[in-house]
Amino acid sequence: MTPMNSEERTADWVAIIKDGVIGAWPICLGYLAIGLAFGVIAQKAGFSPVEIGLMSLIVYAGSAQFIGISMLSAGAGIVPIVITTFTINLRHMLMSSSLATFMRNLGTGRLSLFAYGVTDESFALNSAKFRDGKWDWRRALVLNHTTNLTWIASTVAGGFGGQFIPAGALGIDYALSAMFICLLVFQLRGRLYVIVSIIAGILAVILSLLLPGNSYIVVASVIAATLGVFLKRSKSFAGTERKS
Amino acid sequence: MIHDNYLYIILGMGIVTYVPRWLPLVFLSRRSLPEWFEQWLDLIPAAILSALIFPILITTGDPRHLDLLRPEFIVAVPTLAFAVKTRSLAGTVIFGMFLFWLAEKFI
Numbered sequence: 001m002t003p004m005n006s007e008e009r010t011a012d013w014v015a016i017i018k019d020g021v022i023g024a025w026p027i028c029l030g031y032l033a034i035g036l037a038f039g040v041i042a043q044k045a046g047f048s049p050v051e052i053g054l055m056s057l058i059v060y061a062g063s064a065q066f067i068g069i070s071m072l073s074a075g076a077g078i079v080p081i082v083i084t085t086f087t088i089n090l091r092h093m094l095m096s097s098s099l100a101t102f103m104r105n106l107g108t109g110r111l112s113l114f115a116y117g118v119t120d121e122s123f124a125l126n127s128a129k130f131r132d133g134k135w136d137w138r139r140a141l142v143l144n145h146t147t148n149l150t151w152i153a154s155t156v157a158g159g160f161g162g163q164f165i166p167a168g169a170l171g172i173d174y175a176l177s178a179m180f181i182c183l184l185v186f187q188l189r190g191r192l193y194v195i196v197s198i199i200a201g202i203l204a205v206i207l208s209l210l211l212p213g214n215s216y217i218v219v220a221s222v223i224a225a226t227l228g229v230f231l232k233r234s235k236s237f238a239g240t241e242r243k244s
Numbered sequence: 245m246i247h248d249n250y251l252y253i254i255l256g257m258g259i260v261t262y263v264p265r266w267l268p269l270v271f272l273s274r275r276s277l278p279e280w281f282e283q284w285l286d287l288i289p290a291a292i293l294s295a296l297i298f299p300i301l302i303t304t305g306d307p308r309h310l311d312l313l314r315p316e317f318i319v320a321v322p323t324l325a326f327a328v329k330t331r332s333l334a335g336t337v338i339f340g341m342f343l344f345w346l347a348e349k350f351i
Contacts, residue, residue: 026337051250058258068257078253086260091292093264098288100272108270115266120296127289128333171345174319178340180297181320182327185336187290196287197294204295209308216299221291228287229280 020142023129027121027143028150030176034062035151039158041066045073049159056152061119063214064088065155084213091217095123102130103137110137117144121176124183131186192232200224315347 035056042052047069059065064085071081096118103111114137122144129135129143188194200220207216277285301317303310311317323340330336 026333029337054251055254055257058254059261060258061261064257064261068253072250072253078249078256081253082256082260085257086264089261090264092261093268094288094292096265097268097272098285098292100269101277101282101285103269103273106273111269111273112266115269116262118265118269124289124293124296169345171341171343171348174316174341174344175337177297177300177316177320178323178337178344179333180293181323181340182333182336184290184293184297185324185327185331186333187293193287193290197290200291201294201298205298205302205310208299208303209310212307217292217295220295221288224291224295225284225287228291229284232283233280 016136016138017142019135020139021146023125023139024143024146024150026175026179027125027147029172030121030179031062031147031151032154033172033175035154036158038062038065038069039155040161041158042069042155043159043161045069047072047159049156052159053152053156056155059085060116060148060151061085061089061092062151088214091120091214091221092118092123094218094221095120099123099126099130102126102140106137110141114141114144117141117148119144119147121179122147124180128183128186131189192228195231196224196228199227315344315351318351319343319347 039049039052042055043049047055055065055068059068067084067088068081071084096115099118103114106114122140126135126140126143130140184197188197200223203223204216204220207220208214210216211219297320299308301320302312302314304314305311319340322343323336326339327336
């Protein structure tokens, strides 16, 4: 390790925190809207701001929290709620696997701290930023925890009964969709990626009409990526790719 | 007040959410992976982003059905074009929000 004086180290951390927090803004905007909506729904279902905040802190998963609240108010027991949460959130396993390739040689403590903040949104954004370079696990960690704090604060604020932002204001409900669309474009780094994403998209739509829940995300992604690897390894495709 | 069992329920939810996030990071980040698996993981973001976004844009309801005329989808087309053209995340998010706001107002 190169020795650093404390001033340099502070400057370093300031830059890291700045990059992470600023990088997080599209997610924060989306979480603000969804978090407030979640808080309002949970409050109407009889949950207190403390209960809402605890759930956002301990679970930290948007769709699972919405479903958890509706199952709890329908009187469901702990086992079905936990099993449902598990199946909804299994998709994060794919995301963490993919992120692992950017998180080489870190201690278990740092990885554990990072793992807590892996969501659809932070995965999508961090993947693009890692790919872009100029990004590291510290910035990714700051980004994750910035979005996490925004989520907790927004859900609790909603839990006090305030919608604060009128529904549909400024198109804020579309922030995350627009972000996903753009991050998908960033991932299309060649013909193979375009083909894989088209296959994944078509499969996901078809499966979402056939299967209940969100298992279509994992099934469609795994099939599309697997086909992609076969395609990449087939000689004919490799040949055309080199020519183009 | 806190509902009976509420803490146990959210702890259970938290554990089953955290473990799938944690396991692959700890087990895969310190191994050298076979080439085909690296290639597979490299394709996962493109696949998963597509699988996340398309059903949100063109299906709706419970049970889900196809609906190609949702403002979400209509707005997605120029938003995608904007992203391809500018390659700007900030610009795309603001552009998409603006179009969606217009669409909600006038469609």
